[in-house]
Amino acid sequence: MKLLYPTSLSFNPDKVKSQFPGETISLHSYDVKASTIPSEHLDAEVLITWANAADNLKFAVQNLKTLKWIQSLAAGPNDVLNAGFESSKVKICTGSGLHDETVAEHTLGLLLLAARRFDLMRDFQNQGKWPGHLGGPQSDQEAGTFRTLKGARITIWGFGNIAKSLAPHLIALGATVKGVARSAGTRNGIEVVADLDLPKVLKETDALVMILPGDASTKHALNKERLEYLPSHAWVVNVGRGTSIDEDALYEALEGEKIGGAALDVFETEPLPEGNKLYGAKNLFLSPHAAGGRPRGAEELVVENLKKFQAGEELQNII
Known part of the structure; x- marks a missing residue:
């Protein structure tokens, strides 16, 4: 053979x-x-x-x-x-x-970036400026903010093997983790709700992690309607497939400051074309499909x- x-x-x-x-x-x-x-x-x-x-x-x-x-x-x-x-x-x-371990590790990094705003710190560094407002005394768990994983409500949409690898890291840092999948139940000790309960879950989410597969059933799963359920401070992290997010709707939500931000590792078109509006979107961090790769x-x-x-x-x- x-x-x-x-x-x-x-x-x-x-x-x-x-x-x-x-x-x-x-x-x-x-x-x-x-x-x-x-x-x-x-x-x-x-x-x-x-x-x-x-x-x-x-x-x-x-x-x-x-x-x-x-x-x-x-x-x-x-x-x-x-x-x-x-x-x-x-x-x-x-x-x-x-890819479970490597994607989980990358996702954890994106969540920490979102909470601690390492992206803004680097932006100020590149400008040769001191971002004093990002340091010094500050509230750790102020209501209506996402500044720490401790006490944060993390929703993982697409609760497969990668989610099972990621969840223990989040729990170890004090986050409350809930999963969303086609069917409800308990997986590895984590409560998983069905897609039908998304509106309620999204309203109670500080960070939404998407690990959905790329097929017809998940195309633009996160659309304008569902984005509107998220609190204004919530972040969206996508390490699944780019087609699962309506990028136009996400861009509008970011520009209108209807959500806190987004960290994307996958996109509808890859490589993301030069000049694409996502490059300049407010509070958006991009990584070049780097979560897996190993x-x-x-x-x-x-x-x-x-x-x-x-x-x-x-x-x-x-x-």
Whole structure:
């Protein structure tokens, strides 16, 4: 069996091969930014993808005729599906779980930035000015403000694996965490409410963390109507998919100071085009889809799924 692994991350093929002694499994690297895949590897049965160029994936669709399984290392395989691969013809698996820790860490950083306003401090530094009003004696937990995680009401919309990794960090810093998902219940000790209860929850939110997947059901989930439920001091943090926010509505809310601010790591169009109005929006901090980018445990996931594949069992994270 031939597997192709990407050059876009540090992938150790020996970690995989060592788990299958005596078996004819070959692993070969390929350039994910190239418009083609070498002709000697067009007989590959497994394609591991990570940060592939669109042309590279389209070439794979048209030319990898023996392909049986695609292992994406991304939390969501939007690029694979957009290239034309169909889950009815080839098994497609996500890298769900590989980014939990890194995205949780980045999200925590964005929340701390929002509460402590590190962005404004840096702005003043770049101007060569001392931001005295951001320091000195100040109220720690003044009503109607978001200045600390201690006592803050954090709502996580999209309560999956990343949320489960993030929540303990927030709780350790004194925040009250509530989740929102398709169905209500208790997950890892956290109260999770259904989407229908969003209006009530948003009204009682100091910071909204969005970790929604990017599909038709979540497009512009945070729209003008739902933004209006948020208190005027509340922040919006998005580390899920950019399409889940109506960016025009968010811009209007920021410019009108209807919310406290926003910290976005994902956008409807990436890279965010030069001159886009979001660059100049009030109280908006941007990071360039940097929350993930470092899948941890890729080799272990490939090994586990390869064993399942050979045994005819259902693969982990299959869509």
